Amino acid sequence: MNKIDLTSCPICSKLQIDNQETLLDDLKYSVKTYKKNELIIRQGEICDGLYMLMLGSVKTEMITENGNTLGIEIIKAPLPLAPAFVFSDNNRFPVDVTTLEEVEIMKIPKDEIMRLMITNHDFMSSFMTHNANRTQFLTNRLQLLSIKTIKGKIAHFLLENSTSEGKPFNINRNQTELAEFFGVARPSLARSLSEIVQDGIIKIEKKEYTILNYKGLRELLI
Amino acid sequence: MNKIDLTSCPICSKLQIDNQETLLDDLKYSVKTYKKNELIIRQGEICDGLYMLMLGSVKTEMITENGNTLGIEIIKAPLPLAPAFVFSDNNRFPVDVTTLEEVEIMKIPKDEIMRLMITNHDFMSSFMTHNANRTQFLTNRLQLLSIKTIKGKIAHFLLENSTSEGKPFNINRNQTELAEFFGVARPSLARSLSEIVQDGIIKIEKKEYTILNYKGLRELLI
DNA sequence: TTGAATGTGTAACAATTGTGACATATTTAT
DNA sequence: ATAAATATGTCACAATTGTTACACATTCAA
Incomplete structure (x- = not known):
């Protein structure tokens, strides 16, 4: 199994290095790779886990009901994709995700995330902060659109x-x-x-x- | 001290009733009341705790750089105000909050929230879900504006x-x-x-x- | 109840943005 | 290197929205 470096990932960076390894050893997860310009997640799909972008970059965009697309953001590894939605009542992706280059994505099931949060408070804290920052990002996006x-x-x-x-x-x-x-x-x-x-x-x-x-x-x- | 009913609050409802009471007995918090049409939180203010709207209703709006206001939402008790921002790196309120009637607000310091989450996993779970739902709300708002x-x-x-x-x-x-x-x-x-x-x-x-x-x-x- | 404040309907006109089309430039893949 | 694909600059015109103004209706408070 490849060693994966999560030190520059905001939700994992606070973990001690040795913690990180035991973490990943215990963790149930799957990894998939995708080619450039692949549509890997469709707006509306069920989000039943945390999708961590390990390698490469993707863009997210929203398809408006009138068929137009609204670009949301460009995400570069290592960062989670739409992490908030794992826990929302309507856990569907709000955006299309398309690769901009070759991409590797790790998927961690929801209950594993839950377990991580409970057993590791640093993880919980950074997960919270990251989601909070995402909210702030969306708020900024809202502000831009309101001009x-x-x-x-x-x-x-x-x-x-x-x-x-x-x-x-x-x-x-x-x-x-x-x-x-x-x-x-x-x-x-x-x-x-x-x-x-x-x-x-x-x-x-x-x-x-x-x-x-x-x-x-x-x-x-x- | 008044008994406070949080059973209809999404982030507290999952707590057992007896838990709720011990919870509130231990909890450090302060309560303030405001009159109708008071501007109680200004966009940009530091958010150093969780503001729980216990009674009444408020509206939130964003002041655009060009001076226009963009109405965001109307919040009715019991619900937290901008709960995500307690944990964001730039922990400032993104909106103005104005009362629509007489209002009672409970403020819980950030470290108390942290303690609650660690000691009570139900609270943590519902707090996560609530924040996730808020993100989804903002996403919808974004969608509306993009039309x-x-x-x-x-x-x-x-x-x-x-x-x-x-x-x-x-x-x-x-x-x-x-x-x-x-x-x-x-x-x-x-x-x-x-x-x-x-x-x-x-x-x-x-x-x-x-x-x-x-x-x-x-x-x-x- | 009555005046004041707030909300609604509507109009002419100005300003901004969208549309569709095309030429040209630049980048990419073979 | 060269064709194909993508990106940019620009135009005339259409469509939508904003602005300002005012009359009228409704709600609120004294």
Whole structure:
């Protein structure tokens, strides 16, 4: 059996190394691998365990009733997928999950998770915190969607993703994905982006963005 | 000290009655009361404990960066307020909380919650489930916001809230609140509503809604 | 009961966004 | 290297929504 390194996984990192190994020895779980661009979980499927992304990255997206897709997020290993839903009353996945590269996923049954939480309080604590952080993420997502103008969304997004004043930073989404993330039409996003560029507020080079005028960008939120 | 009935609270209901009493005897907590229309929690405030709404009802809303408000939900006692945020890394309330009537709130410190979870696995389990359900709620909210047309939002909302085919049901929000909930302008909502009424798809009498044409309503989602 | 406050209906017009189409650029796979 | 696939820029026009304003209805409180 392969050694699996979970030290950089937020819900397992607090475990002592030797604990981690006994943990994994005792643990009942299964591992599956998937190829690139596979749809591995469909929105609405029953979620009867914890799906831990061990290797690779996936994207999650929500299919709206009108058939549009709303991009939710990109998840890189090692992180659990939709961990909250194991315990919800209606335990169905709220999103489609598609691989972005070759992916390895470990599935741990719900009762095993329960046992882990009871026997290992560090695990319980980090599991709680991780789920809490996910809630916060969703809240932020809600906030972004509640901004009505496209320029406002762009401003919110760029200000959130920029590091230090004036320095370039990378956005690992193309325009189509950004448009999905914002829930707007792609040409509309392109138009708004090019207007902000023409106004000298930001500079875009491929996926590298630079904020040239913070004040101007912040004013787009109003 | 008053006896407090938590049997209808989702995170406490599974506790045995006698457990509940010893639980509350040992528990460190404080109770505060508030009047109607008080702003009791401000978006961004530190959340250093579990706030349990014991009596009354409150509304939560998010203040967007552009100054608009987005109505999130109405919470009726007994239910915890933003329980997930106690454990998040950035433990700040994501919303404003305003009382809708006279309200009583019990605050339990974070470490007490931790102790409860460790000593009482039923509590832990229901706390997990409740938080999971909240995540699902937020996901639904996200789904509603991701529908682009106002008629689509109305359709989604009414289909979700209707009980059995053709029977009237009550929506406990006025138009202004509904508009906030949908994140749209009030007159725009009124216009869309009246169009749907004129098309004979629904009937509105005060806050009582009746769906007259399910097929037609569903088509608005497309 | 009566005035005040709040909620609803509606209109003209402005602003923003979506649509569909196309050319061009860039990336990817063979 | 080259064709195919994907991504981007841009346009004219349609559709939807927001804005502001005001009349009228309803509810609430003194």
